[in-house]
Every structure is written in C-alpha cells, then in structure tokens.
Amino acid sequence: MYVLLAGLNHRTAPVSIRERFAFCGTSLDHAYAYFKDQAEIEGTVILATCNRTEIYATSRDIESGMKVLRQFMSGYSGMTNQELEQYLYQPNCYQAISHLFRVTAGLDSMILGEAQILGQVKDAYQASVQAHASDGVLNSLFLKAIYIGKKVRTETRIDQRPLSVPFTAVELARQILGDLQGKTVMVIGAGEMSELTTQCLMENGIRTVIVSNRSYDKALAMASAFNGRAVRFDLLASELNEADIVISCTAASHYVVREDNCRPVLQARQGRKIIMIDIAVPRDIDPGLKDIDGVFMYDIDDLQNVVDANHLEKQKSIRQAERIIAAEISGFNQWLDSLYVVPVIKALKARGEDIKQKELRRAFNRLGKISEQEERVISSMANTIINQLLHSPMINLKEMAGSSQGHLYAEVVKNLFGLQIDVEELNKYGTSDIGEQG
Structure with missing residues (x-):
C-alpha cells in the first residue's frame, strides 16, 4: 500500500x-x-x-x-x-x-x-x-x-x-492608511474568519463596523456583537462610500463586489482611499475594480508580503x-515499511505451504501405498525444500522492513512470486496504534 x-x-x-x-x-x-x-x-x-x-x-x-x-x-x-x-x-x-x-x-x-x-x-x-x-x-x-x-x-x-490571515489583513491596511483610529470597516460575510478579522480591527482602533451578509439575521447578530450596524446584502454597494476598509470573506462561488453594482459608487469617492482586502477563495471582489483612483485591492496572496517580514523571528x-x-x-516510516512487508511475508509463507501440500498430495497419489516412515521422510524433505527456498527472501524482507526501501522490496517479491495481498489484511495492519499518542 x-x-x-x-x-x-x-x-x-x-x-x-x-x-x-x-x-x-x-x-x-x-x-x-x-x-x-x-x-x-x-x-x-x-x-x-x-x-x-x-x-x-x-x-x-x-x-x-x-x-x-x-x-x-x-x-x-x-x-x-x-x-x-x-x-x-x-x-x-x-x-x-x-x-x-x-x-x-x-x-x-x-x-x-x-x-x-x-x-x-x-x-x-x-x-x-x-x-x-x-x-x-x-x-x-x-x-x-x-x-x-x-x-x-x-x-x-x-x-x-x-500571525493569522485576519491579523495580516489588518497589518496591510495599516501600511496603506497609517493609523486606523476612527476608521470605518465594512465586513462582507459573517463567518468565523469575518468575526476574527473584525475583532482584530476593533483592537486596532476601528471606530465603526458595517456588516453585510446574505443572511440578514446573521449580519444583525454579528453587527450587534461589535456595536455596529447591519446592511442587507443587496444594498452593500451603496455603503462603500462610507467605508475606509472592506474585508470580504464569503463562501460565494462568484464575485459579490462587482463592476456593475460597485464601480459607480467607488468612482464617486473621487480618489478617497479605500482598502479592499479579499480573503475568500474563490474571490469575492472583482479585480477589475482596482483600476479606480483611490482603490487599493489585495487578495489572499498579497498577504504573503506582510508575512515574510515576520519569518526571521x-x-x-x-x-x-x-x-x-x-x-x-x-x-512512522518504519511502521509503514513493516506494513508493506508483513502481509507479503504471510502471503509468501501461504504460497509455499500451498505448493508443498499440493505436490505432496500428487506424489502420494502416484506412489500408492507407502509406509508411515516413508511418508514422514517425503513430507520432511518437501518442507525443507520450501523452507530453504523461502528463507532468504523472508529474512531479507524482514531486514529491509525498517529501511526506506522496504516497500520496494515487498513489491518486487510480491510480483516475482505472483502473490495476492488481501486488502482487508492490509487494513487490519493499518489500524495499529501508530496514530495519535499522548
């Protein structure tokens, strides 16, 4: 496996x-x-x-x-x-x-x-x-x-x-706007990420919070938690005139801040700065809006620049x-290698036993009536031949089980001997206690 x-x-x-x-x-x-x-x-x-x-x-x-x-x-x-x-x-x-x-x-x-x-x-x-x-x-x-x-x-x-995505979004807004004291943020989406971002903004001086969400009840609940106000989803475009920062993180499969409904409002700001940070995937904000004077737009990839400055610490x-x-x-790799090897060793032993029993039956049928002593000698000889033939492959497999090549040796032996490994047998080994500890 x-x-x-x-x-x-x-x-x-x-x-x-x-x-x-x-x-x-x-x-x-x-x-x-x-x-x-x-x-x-x-x-x-x-x-x-x-x-x-x-x-x-x-x-x-x-x-x-x-x-x-x-x-x-x-x-x-x-x-x-x-x-x-x-x-x-x-x-x-x-x-x-x-x-x-x-x-x-x-x-x-x-x-x-x-x-x-x-x-x-x-x-x-x-x-x-x-x-x-x-x-x-x-x-x-x-x-x-x-x-x-x-x-x-x-x-x-x-x-x-x-450093979380919300924290980094706030740092990016600070780099553009400077002091965030008294600023207004519009948060689109009322999920966990939006709440975390709003909390981070409030801790950094944001005065007013506007919340818009497809579910107006959720928008009301979140706005109430931050002493802000809720806006119906179909009216969010008109509120862009009031916002200094827009943080958008919805689960929508399409743009919610679009050219057709938001460009006129953003142009009417006449170059007044607005930071639009889109932390949704798929994106919420139409990237075509970034060519409007005063609009600074960033998506989740842009947050990486802020993150890099903190890596040295x-x-x-x-x-x-x-x-x-x-x-x-x-x-874990030692366990996984043994997982590959153990079922192959078992299958190899079973194949040897199957061949031995099959050939013994054939030999006894051909010989006819023989003594118990002769039967024991023949059975012992067959057992010795099978054991000697399989001894080296099994010893080598066991030795390789703890190496990074264990699975490759197991695969080679499996193919050379035409072994069929039972999937249920593998799954049984896969449920060992190698998982969560402590």
Missing part, C-alpha cells in the same frame, strides 16, 4: 488557479463518491482550504493511483493535464508523509505556525471518516499528523503571537519543529 498526494498551494498556484479547486459540501461529497468507485484507490482524504487543495490517497499501485488523482483534478478544474502540470505537486510516498506532517505543524502555511490549519486538517480527516472514504493507513497517518501538530505547538511555541522555532518532525517521520 502506498501513500499518494496530489495538490497545489499558495506557493505553486495563484489564487486565480486555486479558486478553481475550491470545494463546498456537495462537491466534496461527489469527490468522495468518485474516489470510492475507483478500483485503484483504497482510501482518500481531501484537505481544501483557502491556501491549498490536497488529495491524500492510498493505492496498491503508484502509477495507476496517481493517474486517478490527476484525472480527477483535471476534470474538476476544467484544466488540461498540461495546464495542471505547472501548478500540481505529486511527491513520492515518503515525501507525501513528510509534507502532511509539516502542514499540520504550520510550517507549510502562508502564516507560519498558524493554529487554524491544525483544525482544518482535523475537519478534513473527520469528513473523510464520515464519508467512509478513509482506510487504515490514512487513519494512522492523519492521527499521527494531528498528534505532531499539537506536539510542535506545545514544545516550540511556534504559534506564540500567532520564528527561525528558532522552525528548527525545533523540524527536529520533532524528523523523529516522528522515522518512526
């Missing part, structure tokens, strides 16, 4: 590409249904956030499994394989494991050490379990990854003074986290 990964993130693809891989509830259900129908795939976990879409899977054949993942991502995004190649990463088995551990530790995030990604990984894993899409290997892998994410944050304090924590991950990877 191999761990596969196909994905793209904020480092390999701009937001205009990443938004084509966004998943909502229905599309996620359809994706899991698709993978469950593919004979080449044993289990799947889909991790989809603003900054990444990654599909983790297990397969008994690397090439055919990877092909399924590529075909799905190409079909889902409407991109050709050639177009997809520029943005997609498909690391080998061990690199995929290391990558997931670094993701949950916050080392692969736009905001180094961010806490949100750990919760997002937990949610992604839980969604897979609920969809009955995971398997024993992925269960152990994701439980171990979540454990590592917790351990890194506890031991390195990499998330101290955490966290280098020590990064080195500590990398050491923790390296130690945990070593243990």
Whole structure:
C-alpha cells in the first residue's frame, strides 16, 4: 500500500488557479463518491482550504493511483493535464508523509505556525471518516499528523503571537492608511474568519463596523456583537462610500463586489482611499475594480508580503519543529515499511505451504501405498525444500522492513512470486496504534 498526494498551494498556484479547486459540501461529497468507485484507490482524504487543495490517497499501485488523482483534478478544474502540470505537486510516498506532517505543524502555511490549519486538517480527516472514504493507513497517518501538530505547538511555541490571515489583513491596511483610529470597516460575510478579522480591527482602533451578509439575521447578530450596524446584502454597494476598509470573506462561488453594482459608487469617492482586502477563495471582489483612483485591492496572496517580514523571528522555532518532525517521520516510516512487508511475508509463507501440500498430495497419489516412515521422510524433505527456498527472501524482507526501501522490496517479491495481498489484511495492519499518542 502506498501513500499518494496530489495538490497545489499558495506557493505553486495563484489564487486565480486555486479558486478553481475550491470545494463546498456537495462537491466534496461527489469527490468522495468518485474516489470510492475507483478500483485503484483504497482510501482518500481531501484537505481544501483557502491556501491549498490536497488529495491524500492510498493505492496498491503508484502509477495507476496517481493517474486517478490527476484525472480527477483535471476534470474538476476544467484544466488540461498540461495546464495542471505547472501548478500540481505529486511527491513520492515518503515525501507525501513528510509534507502532511509539516502542514499540520504550520510550517507549510502562508502564516507560519498558524493554529487554524491544525483544525482544518482535523475537519478534513473527520469528513473523510464520515464519508467512509478513509482506510487504515490514512487513519494512522492523519492521527499521527494531528498528534505532531499539537506536539510542535506545545514544545516550540511556534504559534506564540500567532500571525493569522485576519491579523495580516489588518497589518496591510495599516501600511496603506497609517493609523486606523476612527476608521470605518465594512465586513462582507459573517463567518468565523469575518468575526476574527473584525475583532482584530476593533483592537486596532476601528471606530465603526458595517456588516453585510446574505443572511440578514446573521449580519444583525454579528453587527450587534461589535456595536455596529447591519446592511442587507443587496444594498452593500451603496455603503462603500462610507467605508475606509472592506474585508470580504464569503463562501460565494462568484464575485459579490462587482463592476456593475460597485464601480459607480467607488468612482464617486473621487480618489478617497479605500482598502479592499479579499480573503475568500474563490474571490469575492472583482479585480477589475482596482483600476479606480483611490482603490487599493489585495487578495489572499498579497498577504504573503506582510508575512515574510515576520519569518526571521520564528527561525528558532522552525528548527525545533523540524527536529520533532524528523523523529516522528522515522518512526512512522518504519511502521509503514513493516506494513508493506508483513502481509507479503504471510502471503509468501501461504504460497509455499500451498505448493508443498499440493505436490505432496500428487506424489502420494502416484506412489500408492507407502509406509508411515516413508511418508514422514517425503513430507520432511518437501518442507525443507520450501523452507530453504523461502528463507532468504523472508529474512531479507524482514531486514529491509525498517529501511526506506522496504516497500520496494515487498513489491518486487510480491510480483516475482505472483502473490495476492488481501486488502482487508492490509487494513487490519493499518489500524495499529501508530496514530495519535499522548
């Protein structure tokens, strides 16, 4: 069994590409249904956030499994394989494991050490379990990854003074506007990200909060929490004249701040500065509006510039986290290699026993009546031949189980002897206690 990964993130693809891989509830259900129908795939976990879409899977054949993942991502995004190649990463088995551990530790995030990604990984894993899409290997892998994410944050304090997307959005607004005291913010969307951003803005001097959301009741509730006021979604364009900052983060699949309804209002400001920060994927704000005088527009990728300035302060924590991950990877890989090897050894023994019994029956039938002593001698000889033939392959397999090449040796032996490995047997091994600890 191999761990596969196909994905793209904020480092390999701009937001205009990443938004084509966004998943909502229905599309996620359809994706899991698709993978469950593919004979080449044993289990799947889909991790989809603003900054990444990654599909983790297990397969008994690397090439055919990877092909399924590529075909799905190409079909889902409407991109050709050639177009997809520029943005997609498909690391080998061990690199995929290391990558997931670094993701949950916050080392692969736009905001180094961010806490949100750990919760997002937990949610992604839980969604897979609920969809009955995971398997024993992925269960152990994701439980171990979540454990590592917790351990890194506890031991390195990499998330101290955490830099989140909302915090970075506020820093960007401060760079453009200077002091935020007395400014007015319009927040589009009333979800968790919007609330966190509003809280951060209030802590930095924002005077007035305007909230607009497709559900007016939710907008009222959030506005009340911040002593602000709510605006109906169809009237949000008219409120742009009052705002100094616009933070937009909805789950809409299309632009909600559009040229047709917002350009006249923004032009009427006559160059008065307005910062529009779009932290949604897919994007909420039509990028065509940025050519209007006084409009400063940023999407989630632009936040990276603010983040980079804070990385130097966290280098020590990064080195500590990398050491923790390296130690945990070593243990997990040893377990995974034994997972490849143990079922092959069992199947090899079973094949030898099957051949021995079959040939003994044939020999005894041909010999006719023989004495018990003769039968014992013949049986002992057959047993010795089989044991001697299989001794070296099994010893070498056991020795290689703890190395990074264990799975390759197991695959070679499996193919040389034409062994059939029971998937249920593999899954049984995959549910060991290698997962979450402590």
